[in-house]
Amino acid sequence: MNRRQFLQASLAGTLLASCKSAPKKEPPAGKQDVVVLGFDGVDPRLLESWMKAGDLPNLQSLSREGGLHRLGSTSPPNSPVAWSTFATGRHPSQHGVFGFLRRDPENYLPGTAPYTIRAPRFKPDGYREPQAVSHRQGDAFWEILDARGVPATLLFVPYAYPPPEMKHGRVLSGLGTPDLRFTNSSFTLFTTESTDSDRVAGGRIVRLKPQSGKIETRLEGSRGPGGKYLQVPLRLELDRKNGSVGIILGEKNETLSVGKRSGWFPLRFKAGDVVLQGRVRFHLLGVKKDLKLYASPIQLDPNMPALPLGTPSDWMQKAVEVHGGLPTVGWVHDTAAVNAGVLPPEVFLGEVLDTMEARADLLLREMEDNFARLLIGVFTGTDRAGHIFHRQTRDPDGGPLRKVYRAMDRIVGAAKKKMRPGTRLLVLSDHGFHAFDRQLHVNTWLESHKWFRRERPGSEVKFLRGVDWKKTRAYSMGNGQLYVNLKGRESAGSVPGGNQRKALLESIRERLLAIKDPVNGQRVVSAVYDVADQADEAVRRWAPDLQIAFSPGYRSSWETSLGGAPAGEALADNPKAWCGDHAASDVAHTPGFLLSNAKIRHEDPSLVDLSSTILGLFQAPVSGPGRPLLG
Ligand SMILES: [Zn+2]
Numbered sequence: 001m002n003r004r005q006f007l008q009a010s011l012a013g014t015l016l017a018s019c020k021s022a023p024k025k026e027p028p029a030g031k032q033d034v035v036v037l038g039f040d041g042v043d044p045r046l047l048e049s050w051m052k053a054g055d056l057p058n059l060q061s062l063s064r065e066g067g068l069h070r071l072g073s074t075s076p077p078n079s080p081v082a083w084s085t086f087a088t089g090r091h092p093s094q095h096g097v098f099g100f101l102r103r104d105p106e107n108y109l110p111g112t113a114p115y116t117i118r119a120p121r122f123k124p125d126g127y128r129e130p131q132a133v134s135h136r137q138g139d140a141f142w143e144i145l146d147a148r149g150v151p152a153t154l155l156f157v158p159y160a161y162p163p164p165e166m167k168h169g170r171v172l173s174g175l176g177t178p179d180l181r182f183t184n185s186s187f188t189l190f191t192t193e194s195t196d197s198d199r200v201a202g203g204r205i206v207r208l209k210p211q212s213g214k215i216e217t218r219l220e221g222s223r224g225p226g227g228k229y230l231q232v233p234l235r236l237e238l239d240r241k242n243g244s245v246g247i248i249l250g251e252k253n254e255t256l257s258v259g260k261r262s263g264w265f266p267l268r269f270k271a272g273d274v275v276l277q278g279r280v281r282f283h284l285l286g287v288k289k290d291l292k293l294y295a296s297p298i299q300l301d302p303n304m305p306a307l308p309l310g311t312p313s314d315w316m317q318k319a320v321e322v323h324g325g326l327p328t329v330g331w332v333h334d335t336a337a338v339n340a341g342v343l344p345p346e347v348f349l350g351e352v353l354d355t356m357e358a359r360a361d362l363l364l365r366e367m368e369d370n371f372a373r374l375l376i377g378v379f380t381g382t383d384r385a386g387h388i389f390h391r392q393t394r395d396p397d398g399g400p401l402r403k404v405y406r407a408m409d410r411i412v413g414a415a416k417k418k419m420r421p422g423t424r425l426l427v428l429s430d431h432g433f434h435a436f437d438r439q440l441h442v443n444t445w446l447e448s449h450k451w452f453r454r455e456r457p458g459s460e461v462k463f464l465r466g467v468d469w470k471k472t473r474a475y476s477m478g479n480g481q482l483y484v485n486l487k488g489r490e491s492a493g494s495v496p497g498g499n500q501r502k503a504l505l506e507s508i509r510e511r512l513l514a515i516k517d518p519v520n521g522q523r524v525v526s527a528v529y530d531v532a533d534q535a536d537e538a539v540r541r542w543a544p545d546l547q548i549a550f551s552p553g554y555r556s557s558w559e560t561s562l563g564g565a566p567a568g569e570a571l572a573d574n575p576k577a578w579c580g581d582h583a584a585s586d587v588a589h590t591p592g593f594l595l596s597n598a599k600i601r602h603e604d605p606s607l608v609d610l611s612s613t614i615l616g617l618f619q620a621p622v623s624g625p626g627r628p629l630l631g
Contacts, residue, residue, distance in 0.1 A: 031370040034424045034617050036610075037363075037415060038086075038376070039408050040079060040158060040175075041383025041582065042429035044070050044593040046393060050405055058413030059595060062427065066596035072606030075529050076480055076547055077431035077590040078583040079175060079383070080114045082607055083158040086430065088138035089611025089626040096137045096539030097159070098531060098547075100583070101478040103563070105490045105541060108464040110477055110563060112184075113542070114159045117307070119182035120274070122225040127274055130182055132162040132307050137539060138624075141611040142169065145374060150618055153372035155319075155363055158380065158430075161330065162308045170371065172310040172319050172362075174378055177330035179297035180269070180278035180306060181222045185331035188219060188295040189342045190236065202336020208291065213238060215291075219249070221269040221276060221298060230269035230276065238287060245287055249280075256284045264325045267298060277301035279325070283347065294343060299328040322365065323358035333384035339576045345388060349400045352381040353407055360411045367418040374614065377415075382408055386433045390580020416597075424617055424630060429592035430607060436581035438517060439557035439574050440524055442476035442548065443565035449511060451504075454565060464563035470494055473504055474545075477563040480556050480584030481531075481544035482508065489541065505530075505545060512548060517571060524571065526551045526586040549586035556584050598630050605629050 048068070051060050059068075074081045074092055076099060084090075084097040092098050102113040114136055121128040136159075142152050143164055152169040154160065161176025179185055187203040192210040199205070208215050215236040224230040237246035243258045249265045256262050264279040278298040285292035300309055302320040309328055310316035320326050333352050337343035343351075356379055363377040385404040392399025412427055419425060443461065446452035453471035454461050461467055464477060469485060469492035476482045484501055487493035495501055508528075515524040527549040535543040548556065558576065559566050582590050594605050602609070612626035622628060 031373060032367065032375045032419065032423050033373045034375070034426070034614060035367070035415060035419060036374075036376040036614070037412060037425070037427045038083075038157070038378035039382040039427070039429050040378065040380040041386050041431060041433055042405070042408065042593060043386065043432040044068075044429075044591060045432070046398075046401070047405065047593055050398065050402055055402065055406055056409040058409045058416060059427070062412065062416070062425070062595045062597060066598050066600055069594040069600055069605050070591040071428055071430075071594040072604065072608070073431040073587050073590055073592055074607060075549065075587040076584055077587050078479060079380075079430060080112075080159045082430035082592075083160070083175075083378075084114060084136050085607050086610050087140035087142075087157070087160060088136065089141065089608055089615075089622075089624040090138045091608060091625060093531070093535040093539070093543070094138060094624075096135060096536070096542055098543055099478040099481050101481075101561070102135075102542045103464070103477050103483065105486075107491065108467070108469075108475075108563070110463060113478075115161050115176060117178045117182050119222055120276070120306070122223075122271060122274070127272075130306050132178075134162060135542075137536070140164065141615050141620075142166070142374065142376070144615060144620055145618055148618070148620055150374060150620075151372050152374035152376070153366050155366065155375075155377040156359060156380070157376055157378050158330075163310050166311060170310070170312065170315050170319075170366075172316055173308070173328075173330065175330040175380060177300065177309065177328060178307065179329045180267075180276060180300055181220075181298060182307075183297075185297045185329050185334060185336065187297055187334055187337045187342065189337075189340075190217060190234075190293040190295065191291055193290045193292065200336070200340040200342075202334075203340055203342065205342075208236075210290065219267070219280065219295060219298075221267070221278070224269070224271040230271055232267055232269060236291070236293065238291060240288055243287055245284055245291065245293060247282055247293075256282060258284050258287055260284060264299075266301065275304075276306050277304040278306075283343075285342075285344070285347070292342075294337065296327065297329045297331075297334070302328060319362055319366075323361045326358050326362065327355065333381055335384050335387055335578060338388050339578050341577075345400070345577070348388060349385065349403070352385050352404060356381045356404070356407050356411065360414065363411070364414055364418060367415065374618070379408065379411065382429070386580050387578045388580075390433060390435055393580075423597075425597045426610070426613070427593075427595040428607075428610070431582050431585075431592050432590045433580050433582050434552040434585050434590065436555050436574050436579055437553045438519070438524070439555055439572055440515070440550070440560070441557045441564075441566050441570050441572065442480075442482065442560045443563075444568070445515070445570035446474055446476065446508075447565060448570060449508075451508065452565065458567050461565035462559075462562065467565075474508060475563070476548075476556065476560050478544070478556075478561060480548035480550065482546040482548055484545045486545075501545075509546065515571075517554075519571075522553070523551055524554050525549065526589065548584060549588075550584050552585070552589060555581045594629075596630065600629050601631060602627060602629055 156174030158175035235248040616628035
């Protein structure tokens with residue numbers, strides 16, 4: 001049995017064992033009135049086809065109870081935007097989260113859209129603790145219910161960060177929770193292989209001399225005094241003959257064989273009186289020829305988290321310890337390490353299945369605990385595996401993603417067995433998926449129409465640095481977000497408001513819709529949506545003027561996402577292992593799915609309806625555009 005088969009069998013086994021561990025006669029009648037299970041990025045077309053093939057019996061049986069529906073997503077259909085709509089029952093124009101990133105019109109710098117994480121600062125005049133601030137407008141339905149005394153448990157709800165303070169609830173935060181470098185997620189690879197660079201997107205590479213025996217190195221944390229990285233010493237003892245490495249870090253040591261993952265190593269990064277606590281685990285990818293030791297992103301320590309992880313803290317600390325210790329970083333599946341060629345896809349798949357199993361353990365334990373009347377658990381492995389394995393869904397066996405969908409099905413089945421009769425179950429995804437084969441360098445394309453100008457011809461533009469703002473009329477950053485360089489809003493604005501702005505937007509829209517890919521003659525852009533003109537006053541400053549909605553197979557380029565403008569052709573192949581996407585797709589073609597054990601009232605349910613639906617089930621007052629979907 002290889003590792004993948006083992007993990008699959010183990011997931012099935014654990015879920016079964018969890019059910020079996022209940023009292024013999026009847027499973028405990030869970031107290032929950034409403035259970036919501038979210039599976040990020042599950043595409044309804046793949047779901048339907050694998051359901052039809054008999055792969056997903058639990059979801060199939062649920063579809064016979066309440067029907068299988070496509071669930072309208074948000075524009076753009078990506079997680080920060082969509083889960084903010086799920087939480088608040090508001091459109092993006094109201095909650096103000098328009099993408100993963102937003103630019104500050106003061107300085108054109110990118111920041112995360114749903115929240116800001118501020119790393120700790122060590123300055124001569126004192127230490128500033130790390131901070132997390134939410135930018136989302138509008139109350140989440142769980143906050144409204146908490147005020148009415150409804151006990152709720154939230155497990156890994158994406159982009160509900162920082163976690164809300166709940167008087168009657170339990171929260172373990174999910175997507176949005178940073179690592180201890182205060183980034184989205186940042187791995188380290190220790191290797192004796194030669195490498196071009198020590199920095200890759202989402203990680204660092206520590207090149208070690210190809211010596212045998214003992215290696216003394218360091219694991220870096222966040223920046224400390226003087227801008228230098230805080231470090232802890234790490235000792236590696238290589239045993240090439242036996243294919244293992246002894247890892248000595250802090251007070252713990254463990255010998256790891258090739259292909260195995262270690263337990264968690266506690267870490268303490270010190271700078272004067274300041275201590276930042278975390279934990280890290282390792283995966284030994286190779287040692288016989290070259291050492292390749294992957295260190296996970298450094299996780300916040302639940303016992304002394306540098307930023308909030310959940311509430312109440314005694315419950316949260318126990319919750320994190322299930323299954324040998326859950327990872328706490330929000331971006332829990334390390335797609336960056338796959339993109340960098342560090343983590344082999346099969347190891348990544350094993351990690352995805354293992355984390356799903358671990359989170360399912362906690363979900364089932366929480367169901368048995370009979371604490372919450374409302375329980376929400378969200379799994380993100382379905383989305384991350386979709387990004388990496390989308391291309392293989394065209395294979396006759398559906399590739400690895402099909403295995404992840406089967407794991408989802410087993411989780412739904414196990415949860416259903418724990419529910420008392422009468423509990424309302426909602427199972428949903430926030431958006432669907434498409435192939436991502438070709439990419440548009442949007443700023444480079446704008447430049448070809450003289451709407452964007454770099455400081456010097458051929459010079460590099462990254463993070464919107466190196467742009468001639470006097471001559472730039474429009475620019476892009478994020479996933480399909482396009483901004484006018486507007487006078488009075490942007491600090492170096494060049495375009496007056498009113499008719500001149502309108503005419504510019506119309507020209508850009510017309511040209512975008514006319515782009516044909518010379519490789520295959522296909523239309524690259526499916527639609528162009530107005531955003532800022534629709535946005536509420538309170539959030540308009542952060543809204544892009546236009547949202548480019550790409551045709552299936554296309555997306556704005558990796559470089560554009562971070563405000564780059566590579567010289568050369570505007571259209572290029574997507575060079576990365578990350579081969580599926582949705583973040584800048586057209587909402588019209590990218591729905592999620594909705595299943596329930598009760599009849600859905602409307603034919604065209606949408607994510608914006610979920611908040612009203614759940615508030616309605618608890619007889620709480622409903623406001624906003626959403627419609628209650630259940631009677
Ligand atoms: Zn995704």
